[in-house]
Every structure is written in C-alpha cells, then in structure tokens.
Amino acid sequence: MEKYAVVVAGGSGLRMGTSLPKQFLLLRDKPVLWYTLNAFLDAYPDLQIVLVLHEQHIERGQSILRSTYDPDRIWMTTGGETRFHSVRNGLAHIRRHSIVFVHDGVRCLLTPELIRRCYEGAVDKGNAIPATSAVDSIRLETLNGSVPVDRDKVKLIQTPQTFYSEIIKSAFEQDFHESFTDEASVVEKLGVKINLIEGESTNIKITRPLDLLIAEKVLEEREMGL
Known part of the structure; x- marks a missing residue:
C-alpha cells in the first residue's frame, strides 16, 4: 500500500528562547528536522514525505531536504494559521488510497521501528496513535481543589498519528474547532474509534534547551549500540 508522511514543521522558537525555530537548530551538527525526515x-x-513549513523558511527547508538520503521522495508545501490548517494543506497533496502518517517535525528521535508499528496498526484497525504510560503521580484540578487520577489510565500521546487516507482526509474537511489538539481528536469527532499503540519513551518533542541535551545523549547511545 502507498505510504505518505505529512511532517509538520511550522513552529516557532519561543519556548526554546531562540530566534531560529527549533526544527532548524543543530543537533550533532545536523538540523533537528534532518533526523525526522x-x-x-x-x-x-x-514512503513519500510532504514537508509543511512556514513560507519564510522554504529556502532553509530545501537545503535540509537536499541533504537527506533520498530528497526525491520529499516535497514541500506551506503551512496555515494553526497546526490543523497546516496538516490540511499537507493532506491536499495526497490524492490516492494510502496510509498517512502525520508527525511533528521536532520529534526527531522516532525510530523506523515505531513508524512500521504505526503502519501495521493502521492497516489492521484504520488508525494507530502511539502513546506511552504516565510515570509520575497525576492530579486533576477541579473547582473544589485537586484530586488524584489513576495514572495507569492516563496515556501520553505522541506522533506519528497514522490513518487510512480516506479517514483523515474526510476528518480534515471539518471546520476548525478549539478542541482539536491533534489529528486523533479531529478524526474522533467523526465518531471513529481511536486505536492506541505502544510509543517510545525517547520519542520526545524538542521544546526546551534541555530537550536538545537529552536528544544528543540518545543519539550518542544509539551510535554506540546501547
């Protein structure tokens, strides 16, 4: 079956405290986005990739694209006002029956094994959303104070969120709603049951300076075969 990945990389560097968006920051001498692609x-x-970037970073994206293993399998489009609109722009380039991955460009530590697991889960059940279990104690704030939550019932959601193309393209024909925090929430609005699969603890989202240090350590250990 045909496979497409919509990689959304239109974020800013506000929380990172840099003028350069975090997807372009260097990690072991390569841009964060390079590892993702x-x-x-x-x-x-x-597998083919649709890379979604802010229009002002298209030239920078082309440079990264050319440095990948197989640039002929990647093309670019511009993002929209929100993540929802950026994903919609990327999906517009997919016109054939396929499996579609939607991934945060700054989750650069995902492995090919996770991608394959998502693919197999989506083929089997229509969608596959990687998630990990919470390890900290969790409390929920209410009007009467905070209450404990059973952490065994809490899942931390990751990407790539993976779907049959017909499912996700139909979902993104909806109007944007504030409750849409990820692709699963958009698809779920259509009444589709969401299927969680095991994610990876190292599949972190590069958001803060500390995350870059963690990513460097993970890549170093992988290089050493640890």
Missing part, C-alpha cells in the same frame, strides 16, 4: 525515509523505501 531520514527516519521516515529509512522506514520504507516507497
């Missing part, structure tokens, strides 16, 4: 290229030889 190559993970998808490595996962399947026939």
